[in-house]
Amino acid sequence: MKRLSMIIALAVCMAGSGGSGAAAEQFMSDGWSWTILVPSVAQTDVLGTHLRDIVNEDKRRSTPPPDVSRLGYTPSKARRSANLAAFVERTRAVDPNGAADLQRLFAEGDIIERIGTAIAPVGLRTDNLADVYALWWITAWQATRGDNDTLGRDLYAAVRVQAARALNDSGGPASASNARKQEFAEALLVQTALIDGAVEQAKRDSARMRQVRAAVRKGALAMGLDMARMEITGGGFVPGGGR
Template identity: 80%
Template sequence: MVIALAVCIGGGTGSGGAAAQAVIDGWSWSILVPSYTQTDVLGSHLRELMNRDAQRDMPPPDVSALRYTPSKARRSANLSAFVERTRAVDPNGAADLQRLFADGDIIEKIAALIAPHGLRVDNLADAYALWWVTAWQATRGDNDTLGHDVMAAVRAQAARALNDAGGPARASDAQKQELAEALLVQTALIDGAVEQAKGNPVRMRQVRAAVSNGAQRMGLDMARMELTGGGFVPGGGR
């Protein structure tokens, strides 16, 4: 991944190991992402934009509507809600997630890691781009560092799609924060799961399959896209 987010979940042991297992179990995908996001609509916009971007250059997108003012109180409520939603379907996973969140502010940890790369946690385009790249790499069993130009291109694609989808750009600050933090938590878990699976082919296959299935629930078929210096383009295939 562009930034080593695996450190946010304990470097592969303790709560980190247990939390990353949640990626394989698959509980986080449908539980953490808020329903207003309309991931099927967003996914269709992303697929359309990949086709457009592959054909011609696009002007820089406006990201102003995707920014939000974060609140520590809302963050605490969001993380607590993620745990409670998980508890309803996976009590063990919820306990692991609760231990992870108790080990310091995971969003602040991510913010510190991505800031040197020009990315922020208070912008939906940045959060979605981080998740998209990390998930795509995970389906390839990879989390190598990527260049700034690649991330900038994916961020632009994410911003265009989020703006075109309408709902995320029009959402309240509270809704934007909930979506961004759900994506950021997922990103750290995925990156940690890939890191832990290195050297274990069976576990890596499980991680790759789980992330691929989860991304499909977000409206994206990672097998049918490739990542280039200009962002994501159609490609691959099963």
């Protein structure tokens, strides 16, 4: 989503602070992975498997819509500050330069509020896991194809339904506390903004774009999702690709 790329004012985590392509690839492969940045509210392989099942299951379209309200949470500014600090520390273990870049980015203002403003026009919110997961899913899928165009509101809504069904059925996220939901959501939102910014920055550099595409695909695979085997339609994600 191009609106998100404007949030990343620094060359965050793209070349380490020393401009090394190898450092960039290492950070994107490890620092953006679920296990480093995103807390374990749900087992990623379980959630990814369920998402794949939903994509493959045609009858999902005739089932009642999922209860999205179970995935909402009331954000706390204090928790947000703690979450962002924790993300920096998790990243520091993998890439100290990248962690310093993240810290500077967070110091520029409330990144979650800025993301919320950017995604509001397509009908998404930052205080609901279904919205956040749909945003991450679409952004990551686009990144594996070297794209970050903003899509239509109806498409985001369709993927939101898919995400809500999976998150509810997998159990953990829907029953998590406010604090855990917020931590999960904010980690995905930060990761989404970084991915979007990376794609935007790599558009004039084909070698870097190959790194970004490969790194995002690797991170998604760690979450149980093979983006190469999905395509997106007006009704959400469907089986396809295989590239």
